[in-house]
Amino acid sequence: MSQALHPALQLLNRTSLVTQIIIGLLAGIALAVIAPQAALSVGFIGNVFVSALKAVAPVLVFILVMSSIANHQQGQQTHIRPILLMYLIGTFSAALVAVVASFAFPSSLVLSSQAAELTPPGGIGEVLKTLLMNVVDNPVNALLNGNFIGILAWAIGLGFAFRHASAGSKQLLGELSNGVTAIVKLVIRLAPLGIFGLVAATLAESGFDALLGYLHLLVVLVGCMLLVALVVNPALVYWKIRRNPYPLVFTCLRESGITAFFTRSSAANIPVNLQLSQRLGLHEETYSVSIPLGATINMAGAAITITVLTMAAVHTLGIPVDLPTALLLSVLASISACGASGVAGGSLLLIPLACSLFGIPNDVAMQIVAIGFIIGIVQDSAETALNSSTDVLFTAAACMAQERKDS
Numbered sequence: 153m154s155q156a157l158h159p160a161l162q163l164l165n166r167t168s169l170v171t172q173i174i175i176g177l178l179a180g181i182a183l184a185v186i187a188p189q190a191a192l193s194v195g196f197i198g199n200v201f202v203s204a205l206k207a208v209a210p211v212l213v214f215i216l217v218m219s220s221i222a223n224h225q226q227g228q229q230t231h232i233r234p235i236l237l238m239y240l241i242g243t244f245s246a247a248l249v250a251v252v253a254s255f256a257f258p259s260s261l262v263l264s265s266q267a268a269e270l271t272p273p274g275g276i277g278e279v280l281k282t283l284l285m286n287v288v289d290n291p292v293n294a295l296l297n298g299n300f301i302g303i304l305a306w307a308i309g310l311g312f313a314f315r316h317a318s319a320g321s322k323q324l325l326g327e328l329s330n331g332v333t334a335i336v337k338l339v340i341r342l343a344p345l346g347i348f349g350l351v352a353a354t355l356a357e358s359g360f361d362a363l364l365g366y367l368h369l370l371v372v373l374v375g376c377m378l379l380v381a382l383v384v385n386p387a388l389v390y391w392k393i394r395r396n397p398y399p400l401v402f403t404c405l406r407e408s409g410i411t412a413f414f415t416r417s418s419a420a421n422i423p424v425n426l427q428l429s430q431r432l433g434l435h436e437e438t439y440s441v442s443i444p445l446g447a448t449i450n451m452a453g454a455a456i457t458i459t460v461l462t463m464a465a466v467h468t469l470g471i472p473v474d475l476p477t478a479l480l481l482s483v484l485a486s487i488s489a490c491g492a493s494g495v496a497g498g499s500l501l502l503i504p505l506a507c508s509l510f511g512i513p514n515d516v517a518m519q520i521v522a523i524g525f526i527i528g529i530v531q532d533s534a535e536t537a538l539n540s541s542t543d544v545l546f547t548a549a550a551c552m553a554q555e556r557k558d559s
Contacts, residue, residue: 169343173410176344180351188356195353198414201346204339205420210295212332212423213444214307219329220440221311223322231435231550235442238388238546239450243489245388246380246452246538247459247482253376254463255478259369261468261523298419300444308441336423343424347414354529366527369464373531376456377538381405385452385542392553400552404428404545405537412540413533418447421540428544434551442550446543451489453535454499457524458485462506465520471510481509499535500524 184191286294286301294302314321382401389397407428412421422444429439459481466473473481488502503524504517524531 169341169407172344173347176346176348177351177414180348181355183348183352184355191352191356194349195357196349198346198349198351198353201339201342201349202415202417202420204342205415205423206298206417208332208336208339209419209422210298210300210303212336212426213300213440214295214303215325215328215332216426216436216440217304217307217444218311218314219322219325220437221308222314222317222325231438231554232441232445234392234550234553235438235446235546238392238550239446240486240490242380242385242388242542242546243450243452243455244482244486245384246376247455247485247489249379249384250376250456250459250485251463251478251482253372253379254460254467255473257368257372257375258467259372259460259464261366261369261464261520300419300422300448304441304444304448333427337427340424340427343411347411350414366523369460369523370527370530372464373456373460373527374534376460377453377534380452380456381409381538381541385545389545389549392549393556397549400548401545403432404541404548408544409537409541413537416532416536418536418540418543421536422447425540425544429547432544432548434548438551439544439547442547443543446547447540449490450543450546451499451539452542453538454489454502455482455485456538457499457531457535458488458502458506461500461503461520461524462510465503465507465512465517466510469512469516471512473510477509481506484509500528 180191180194183194286299287305289297289299289302291302291306293299294306314325386397386401389400393400408421408425411424412418415421425443425447426439429443430436462481462485463473484506488505489499500521503521504514507517507520508514
């Protein structure tokens, strides 16, 4: 028996993780088609995988950032500022793409009387206030609730404090970082099983029947995200590294975007992105901060969702939109998207903010939110895949650009 298992384990080790994930994806689709009840049962495996990623991510970010700063050697450089600039430009560019696409391919919606039973934020000020309160959150509470803004703030503060600690204390932090990283690698190895469970259960439970009525809207949404992922982001990366960006773009989409698409959680994908950054040979002092920060503020997909759904509401209600108002919508969507992680419901609950720019009443705006939840099976998955893969992409581009300057 052991002799029979040995070749199978060898084959498993030789097969790349991405190939294993694709096999899990196809197996999940097949099970959902052949035996829907069984597919619902294996959904538990997917939930366990996502929960494991969400559980380990806050601890990993806290320990890794603190250790990186504490063990930072004088003379080493980090590249956070150019990465932040790329995050902001990428998010605003995505909102502009969504505005243009909404003008070119306007969507009309059938509004109903049912709206989501959720309370949107009252304004941009409330979103920014929430983010500021997250910065000063209790560290234990931040770890328990996965508040990465608060986790980053405490990790950076303690990291600078530990820079004056003894060599033994710094070594302990390094060993803690290595230990948590080893656990993360083990969790990520379970990704094929997790994807199998998530895909099987999602298709068996929801199917795609509910999406057909909103096919045009979905095509505009996903089309914008693909355009940003395959045209806008590569252009930004080329601007930084001055060489063919597509090998790096496809690596990030393949190894980060696929898992993010099915976990539908930027927080859960932080460990995947950190491991990918390590394999790409990026500066740990840089990616240990930029990746969790990107999961909070780098929200090109969210900007697209807010803009496209708002423009769909505007077109449905016959409200005229001029160019200055469209540009203002892009700015508002970008700022709102950066604050999406501080709002329950994410990008969808920020749609009423954008709708208020056109005087659309809150009850109508919440009907748009309800439609967003209906198409969320595709919208949220594509949005998360774009957001998360871009975190690694821009981090890698900034690091490579600096290496090109130094050489």
